[in-house]
Amino acid sequence: MIDLVVMLKRLFRISLFFIVGLAFSSCSSMQFQDLFSGYAQQMKEVRQAQKTGDFTKAQALITNRQKGDNNYALSMLERARLQYLLNDWQKSQHDFSLVYKTLEEERAKAKIQLSKGLKQVGAVFSNDNAIAYEIPAYEQSMMHSYQALNYLNLGDLQGALVEIRRANLVQEQALRANQNSIDEAELDFNHIALQNTYPSMDLMIGDLKNGFQNAYTFYLSGIMYEAAGQANDAYIDYKKALEIYPNNLYLQQDVLRLATKLGMVDDLEHFTKLYGQLKETETKDIGQVVFLIEQGIINAKDDLSVHLPIFYYYDDARYFNFSLPVYRDDTYDFQQAKLTLNHIEYQAQEIVKFQSLASKHLSDMLPGLVARQAVRVIAKEQLRKQISKDGGDIANIIANLYNIASEQADTRSWLTLPNNMQIMRLTLATGKQDLSLTVSGQTQEINIEVNKNRLTLVNVSAVGGVLNYHINEL
Amino acid sequence: MNKSMMYAVVGFVAIMATGCANKAVVRYGDANAVETVDTNFGSTDLQRVAKQMANSLVLSPVVGTLTANSRPIIFVERIKNKTSEHIDTESITDSISTKLLQSGKFRFVDMTRVEAAREQLEFQHGGGMVDPNTVIKFGRQIGAQYMLYGNLSSIVKSNIDKTDVYYKFTMRLMDLESGLVEWADETEIRKTKSKENIGW
Numbered sequence: 001m002i003d004l005v006v007m008l009k010r011l012f013r014i015s016l017f018f019i020v021g022l023a024f025s026s027c028s029s030m031q032f033q034d035l036f037s038g039y040a041q042q043m044k045e046v047r048q049a050q051k052t053g054d055f056t057k058a059q060a061l062i063t064n065r066q067k068g069d070n071n072y073a074l075s076m077l078e079r080a081r082l083q084y085l086l087n088d089w090q091k092s093q094h095d096f097s098l099v100y101k102t103l104e105e106e107r108a109k110a111k112i113q114l115s116k117g118l119k120q121v122g123a124v125f126s127n128d129n130a131i132a133y134e135i136p137a138y139e140q141s142m143m144h145s146y147q148a149l150n151y152l153n154l155g156d157l158q159g160a161l162v163e164i165r166r167a168n169l170v171q172e173q174a175l176r177a178n179q180n181s182i183d184e185a186e187l188d189f190n191h192i193a194l195q196n197t198y199p200s201m202d203l204m205i206g207d208l209k210n211g212f213q214n215a216y217t218f219y220l221s222g223i224m225y226e227a228a229g230q231a232n233d234a235y236i237d238y239k240k241a242l243e244i245y246p247n248n249l250y251l252q253q254d255v256l257r258l259a260t261k262l263g264m265v266d267d268l269e270h271f272t273k274l275y276g277q278l279k280e281t282e283t284k285d286i287g288q289v290v291f292l293i294e295q296g297i298i299n300a301k302d303d304l305s306v307h308l309p310i311f312y313y314y315d316d317a318r319y320f321n322f323s324l325p326v327y328r329d330d331t332y333d334f335q336q337a338k339l340t341l342n343h344i345e346y347q348a349q350e351i352v353k354f355q356s357l358a359s360k361h362l363s364d365m366l367p368g369l370v371a372r373q374a375v376r377v378i379a380k381e382q383l384r385k386q387i388s389k390d391g392g393d394i395a396n397i398i399a400n401l402y403n404i405a406s407e408q409a410d411t412r413s414w415l416t417l418p419n420n421m422q423i424m425r426l427t428l429a430t431g432k433q434d435l436s437l438t439v440s441g442q443t444q445e446i447n448i449e450v451n452k453n454r455l456t457l458v459n460v461s462a463v464g465g466v467l468n469y470h471i472n473e474l
Numbered sequence: 475m476n477k478s479m480m481y482a483v484v485g486f487v488a489i490m491a492t493g494c495a496n497k498a499v500v501r502y503g504d505a506n507a508v509e510t511v512d513t514n515f516g517s518t519d520l521q522r523v524a525k526q527m528a529n530s531l532v533l534s535p536v537v538g539t540l541t542a543n544s545r546p547i548i549f550v551e552r553i554k555n556k557t558s559e560h561i562d563t564e565s566i567t568d569s570i571s572t573k574l575l576q577s578g579k580f581r582f583v584d585m586t587r588v589e590a591a592r593e594q595l596e597f598q599h600g601g602g603m604v605d606p607n608t609v610i611k612f613g614r615q616i617g618a619q620y621m622l623y624g625n626l627s628s629i630v631k632s633n634i635d636k637t638d639v640y641y642k643f644t645m646r647l648m649d650l651e652s653g654l655v656e657w658a659d660e661t662e663i664r665k666t667k668s669k670e671n672i673g674w
Contacts (some may be wrong), residue, residue: 108512110673111634158555165558169630176633 040300040411047415050297053466055085070132073099074412077143081416084146085461093150096143128410137174137212138357139414141167145217149459152472157228164221174212197306201327204359211360215244216352216421223290227455227474235262248349250425253279285430287450291348293337293439293460296419298354301325301411320377323409324369327359337422341435348422355419418463442467513639513665515561523643523661524566528573530659537657541579549583549618557628583618621648636668
């Protein structure tokens, strides 16, 4: 009888630890499922629905999260993206604007936030999902790009340009922050031990210089500036895009064309040396048609269990198991989109591969992730020891189970984004044109109206066996 | 774990729980009060810009000679928004044109309501419901002599410590017949926000 009372008391004490742990992630900013299952796992059904082209179902399957939830902004991004795929510009615009609002609120907050500190402590006893999701720069720039297209589709070019400027601001700030972080000393952690167990993502990253500069956003920006009659602004953004994707033939031609038009003599000489003469011959009744083609779905992060030595007591290095997020090699090779017009075939060219951006971003984050994970493993081990001392064998088992179950890698990322984006720019004779476009094995007949000296923008998305397109005459 | 520790924990959890509940309060405020919620374009900026531009235009010596014997007719083109915020620029032009109208020196034609006016005239002519003697005739409206237009641009810089926003508002008045710009002025606004060091 007395034993039972003692045991109950002990159990009560143990449960207190967990209550405190949960309270640290205050204001119910974390849903119970986030504690024991990763984000990628939770999004599996949504992605399955998206892959089959059932965007309505995918949207309905997204977990509803309240403001203040760690994943609120992320779930809004997913929803807005699916609404965009459903051609529901208004709703998509509304949800993206909510994400922007939370970002703005976050930016206005104090430099040191007590609530953030508490969440970090909470994360020490659970996992990284207890920390609010920070939207990386490449996702932010894509958010503004989609938002710009939403405005454009609703007939508001000026609003679209505002979003474009916001996207450029994000990229500028990311560049500046990156320069600062390079100056800082690198975190001290065991690189070699990690390299032995952590798979290389180099193949996916390719020759990407950083994980935030997105040539597609610059290109979209260029198109919109051109449509608004600001050729000089367009020229600057085309040049930025070309810097990231120097082998894109369409980009080369755009830069040469605008350098000629704007009389940039030195630039023109430089680019002509690199890329040859401007191909276009100016005739009278022509218009421009630009295709922006998004293809596939970006991969989700995987949960990888690694075995790493951590210096536990002074010089005593012990091996611990812990989870890290990783992108598995993306072996699926996407075919480039093709277009046939009057028996001539044109090929699209890649302008961004989100898989590369995401992989690069993750590999940049890795040192910090490992350091945090090491602290967590030790803290949990200490907690287990303390609990087993207080609560005996049963408590030890419970604590062990909790430690194993709560060891979840942070697999959060914007999962409804496409895998890559391609562009195609054609100069065509004015009037009606019938062309056939083939993306990912799907062929679609498209009729477009080419206006004299104007730009026709065709947004194509080939996701999950569905080929959607939308035409804007700018 | 001793008792005092447990009380501390319970107390802490209670504070966290109450920290989430905020009461909403509704109040009336002064519409002309200075607003400094954030660095975005706000009501104070709008009022300041509109007031300065309207005063500058009314008091300008060139415009003084234009308005000496007649009340020139102006149409407002638009203010081009070149900032990184979604700003209702029509609201700015509304304020400016209202102030100019109230000065009694100008008259305006409103291009934003042309469609509505046309619909009304078409109704009067085609509906059969309006007395033909009172129907307003087509083609009797008066053409504008001047065009008022402008730009609103901004430069935003921010780092971990502060945010700096600079707005420049430019307005011009063009003589539609000669194409000459008769008047121009600009206003600048600078707003900075330093972040607090520690907060919740």
